[in-house]
Amino acid sequence: MIYDIDVTEELIKNNIKPSYQRLKILSYLAFKRNHPTVEQIFNELVDDIPTLSKTTVYNSLNLFIQAGLVKPLNIEDHETRYDYDTSDHGHFKCIECGTIKDFSLKIDIDNDSMSGYEILEKNVYCKGYCPRCLENKKKI
Amino acid sequence: MIYDIDVTEELIKNNIKPSYQRLKILSYLAFKRNHPTVEQIFNELVDDIPTLSKTTVYNSLNLFIQAGLVKPLNIEDHETRYDYDTSDHGHFKCIECGTIKDFSLKIDIDNDSMSGYEILEKNVYCKGYCPRCLENKKKI
DNA sequence: ATGATAAATGTAACGATTACAAATGTGGAG
DNA sequence: CTCCACATTTGTAATCGTTACATTTATCAT
Structure with a gap:
């Protein structure tokens, strides 16, 4: 291919x-x-x-x-x-089917606790169920 | 101990x-x-x-x-x-000294793109330099 | 062509984690 | 208290993703 x-x-x-x-x-x-x-x-x-x-x-x-x-x-x-997408975005992984999906987000980091730190890289990932797997779970 | x-x-x-x-x-x-x-x-x-x-x-x-x-x-x-802290919070790791620090945060996930998903778990981690290592880098 | 240099390859090593079987501990019935 | 069933712990071996390293192959200027 x-x-x-x-x-x-x-x-x-x-x-x-x-x-x-x-x-x-x-x-x-x-x-x-x-x-x-x-x-x-x-x-x-x-x-x-x-x-x-x-x-x-x-x-x-x-x-x-x-x-x-x-x-x-x-x-x-x-x-x-x-x-391949190096822009700031989050990732969601379905714990049922394993699919990984991108999502956009905004992170508000509490500035008080992080003042003086230099943040170079932010990573966000979530886990849960995707719509399809939620549907399938209802049927059973 | x-x-x-x-x-x-x-x-x-x-x-x-x-x-x-x-x-x-x-x-x-x-x-x-x-x-x-x-x-x-x-x-x-x-x-x-x-x-x-x-x-x-x-x-x-x-x-x-x-x-x-x-x-x-x-x-x-x-x-x-x-x-041990299972509450929602982020982690920062200094890429120089390796220290890991907790920080509080608020994640705004774009609801449009994630509607229909059930999010069970959110993870946020950042990397960069802690204040001490930033100081040390200036001195050199 | 030739030789220097970089890249690709295959095998072996490594390190975190898990599988598994044997040893040890625990708790209840007689 | 003793015996037995069962859970927990232990040690070793296996697994799996990743890296180290030496060899082979490709690239490219001379």
């Missing part, structure tokens, strides 16, 4: 050489805009790149994170997910 | 038998009110309970979480921390 989003310039701008693997990985994220795990990325790209290694996926993603092109997501307990 | 907070009733109320180990672990959390890792909890309690096993620490903490007595914290990438 080919994801026709050209991210070459994006990589060059950030001093990352646009290798074949890096282009595939980043354009996969840019096209899908889901929040995949390394496992998912690897499994979907290995058809295109039979020699692909998971290490390469890890290496590339860590490069992207350092360059600010991608944000890691720790909504799972022990598996990192990766988000 | 003995932490003189009696959490026996708290355990009984939640149908958890107040064994020696469980009492020690929960009262450690209640007394310290820091955000320790399993490693930290184990290291501090093993002096009191020489036969203590890490598995017991994990088992007890997972029991506490299921009962809602303790909240897990995924502010670290790959190591869970545990919080």
